[in-house]
Amino acid sequence: xxxxxxxxxxxxxxxxxxxxxxxxxxxxxxxxxxxxxxxxxxxxxxxxxxxxxxxxxxxxxxxxxxxxxxxxxxxxxxxxxxxxxxxxxxxxxxxxxxxxxxxxxxxxxxxxxxxxxxxxxxxxxxxxxxxxxxxxxxxxxxxxxxxxxxxxxxxxxxxxxxxxxxxxxxxxxxxxxxxxxxxxxxxxxxxxxxxxxxxxxxxxxxxxxxxxxxxxxxxxxxxxxxxxxxxxxx
Amino acid sequence: xxxxxxxxxxxxxxxxxxxxxxxxxxxxxxxxxxxxxxxxxxxxxxxxxxxxxxxxxxxxxxxxxxxxxxxxxxxxxxxxxxxxxxxxxxxxxxxxxxxxxxxxxxxxxxxxxxxxxxxxxxxxxxxxxxxxxxxxxxxxxxxxxxxxxxxxxxxxxxxxxxxxxxxxxxxxxxxxxxxxxxxxxxxxxxxxxxxxxxxxxxxxxxxxxxxxxxxxxxxxxxxxxxxxxxxxxx
DNA sequence: ACTTTGCGTCAATGCTGTTGACATAAGGCG
DNA sequence: CGCCTTATGTCAACAGCATTGACGCAAAGT
Numbered sequence: 036x037x038x039x040x041x042x043x044x045x046x047x048x049x050x051x052x053x054x055x056x057x058x059x060x061x062x063x064x065x066x067x068x069x070x071x072x073x074x075x076x077x078x079x080x081x082x083x084x085x086x087x088x089x090x091x092x093x094x095x096x097x098x099x100x101x102x103x104x105x106x107x108x109x110x111x112x113x114x115x116x117x118x119x120x121x122x123x124x125x126x127x128x129x130x131x132x133x134x135x136x137x138x139x140x141x142x143x144x145x146x147x148x149x150x151x152x153x154x155x156x157x158x159x160x161x162x163x164x165x166x167x168x169x170x171x172x173x174x175x176x177x178x179x180x181x182x183x184x185x186x187x188x189x190x191x192x193x194x195x196x197x198x199x200x201x202x203x204x205x206x207x208x209x210x211x212x213x214x215x216x217x218x219x220x221x222x223x224x225x226x227x228x229x230x231x232x233x234x235x236x237x238x239x240x241x242x243x244x245x246x247x248x249x250x251x252x253x254x255x256x257x258x259x260x261x262x263x264x265x266x267x268x269x
Numbered sequence: 270x271x272x273x274x275x276x277x278x279x280x281x282x283x284x285x286x287x288x289x290x291x292x293x294x295x296x297x298x299x300x301x302x303x304x305x306x307x308x309x310x311x312x313x314x315x316x317x318x319x320x321x322x323x324x325x326x327x328x329x330x331x332x333x334x335x336x337x338x339x340x341x342x343x344x345x346x347x348x349x350x351x352x353x354x355x356x357x358x359x360x361x362x363x364x365x366x367x368x369x370x371x372x373x374x375x376x377x378x379x380x381x382x383x384x385x386x387x388x389x390x391x392x393x394x395x396x397x398x399x400x401x402x403x404x405x406x407x408x409x410x411x412x413x414x415x416x417x418x419x420x421x422x423x424x425x426x427x428x429x430x431x432x433x434x435x436x437x438x439x440x441x442x443x444x445x446x447x448x449x450x451x452x453x454x455x456x457x458x459x460x461x462x463x464x465x466x467x468x469x470x471x472x473x474x475x476x477x478x479x480x481x482x483x484x485x486x487x488x489x490x491x492x493x494x495x496x497x498x499x500x501x502x503x
Numbered sequence: 504a505c506t507t508t509g510c511g512t513c514a515a516t517g518c519t520g521t522t523g524a525c526a527t528a529a530g531g532c533g
Numbered sequence: 534c535g536c537c538t539t540a541t542g543t544c545a546a547c548a549g550c551a552t553t554g555a556c557g558c559a560a561a562g563t
Contacts, residue, residue: 079520182469249418
């Protein structure tokens with residue numbers, strides 16, 4: 036393959052503005068750009084400008100923008116999972132994984148919204164998969180089920196975290212308007228046509244809140260109920 | 270607001286090629302374009318070409334491409350839930366809702382991927398919430414819990430559907446590369462450092478599949494286990 | 504028939520990612 | 534130390550993108 040992009044350049048040369056480029060510096064700057072000016076602020080040209088280098092220099096470090104995006108995603112994963120070690124209680128450990136992923140995504144909401152559904156196939160992601168699958172195995176699930184259930188778990192966590200991140204990434208006004216909608220627009224529905232909504236009218240504001248914890252709790256409860264260790268006890 | 274885009278033009282004039290434009294014709298053609306030539310085929314220019322009009326004519330009907338995508342998304346929701354009526358079996362009904370949402374999203378993945386995280390607070394959405402909350406109430410959950418659990422359910426369904434749609438919406442090459450990652454990059458890991466991955470190595474390709482059904486099943490199982498009707502029987 | 508004005512068309516602007524040629528300096532080697 | 538290779542930053546160019554403002558035609562209202 037002649038077109039591969041070297042991950043670790045050996046002959047780094049300062050740019051016109053004196054900066055020494057590196058994969059880490061580039062992803063850092065990209066995350067800062069996205070955080071400050073929104074996801075649409077991330078373009079090769081703007082990133083080059085922010086780094087003080089020619090835009091095309093980035094192609095010495097990443098094959099294309101998708102490759103760059105995956106690197107950013109992997110970095111978020113790495114930051115979130117930094118220092119995590121699975122404990123003996125597999126349910127509690129999975130819950131902590133979920134919590135960490137969510138925190139990592141919320142720390143970079145706009146970048147997370149772009150990268151949540153990608154497979155980075157890089158170091159940090161691989162380590163996270165190892166930890167999650169290991170927990171499923173330690174719960175007593177046989178390999179095929181362990182993989183399937185881990186996937187269901189991590190997809191729920193990732194997609195819920197992305198959902199939360201997307202909401203946080205919305206402009207302030209729009210987010211508040213969405214929140215108000217539940218306590219305003221939905222209060223005035225016709226009782227005849229919408230009996231259920233009328234019954235729960237006082238609780239509807241909860242629809243604007245995050246369901247992350249509830250969903251994770253439900254999923255972990257279902258997993259615990261299905262775990263072989265549990266069945267063996269009866 | 271002086272820049273609003275009229276939804277129902279009053280003086281339609283045939284284009285150079287003789288077509289009478291309309292919002293419906295435009296969304297139809299957009300969905301057809303996506304369906305026939307892949308998600309990346311949707312651009313203002315190509316859409317104009319497919320319609321036989323100048324690209325800029327579309328701006329008489331939609332403020333911008335985002336507005337166009339929302340119109341498409343609204344249509345997808347309506348189509349997906351068309352004809353749905355909750356039945357007596359609340360678990361089966363919720364499962365059908367989930368299935369319908371997913372099918373609707375997957376039929377038009379790119380539009381769905383972009384619009385999934387928004388609150389439309391329009392007619393179709395309100396009807397869906399009414400149906401879902403009604404099912405939770407019929408399961409015996411008191412109002413506060415019914416709302417919380419419905420939210421956890423629908424967020425899981427929506428975000429999983431969006432996850433699936435996002436993968437399908439990826440350009441072909443990227444999607445295949447993501448899929449290949451599980452059977453290539455993940456096969457070669459060091460057995461010492463990654464014992465769990467090594468154990469389940471043969472099953473890893475499942476990580477590229479959708480976890481939608483598994484996640485919905487787990488969630489519905491947890492809901493059924495928590496339903497008051499069930500507890501009353503013991 | 505005349506006026507108003509909605510709407511399709513044209514041309515132009517400033518973005519975007521990506522590539523190939525080029526030059527220059529880093530680092531190995533004598 | 535000085536030469537050579539080549540990695541790497543720079544430059545210029547291309548095709549495609551969304552969007553906009555001016556313009557003129559034709560449809561609708563009177």
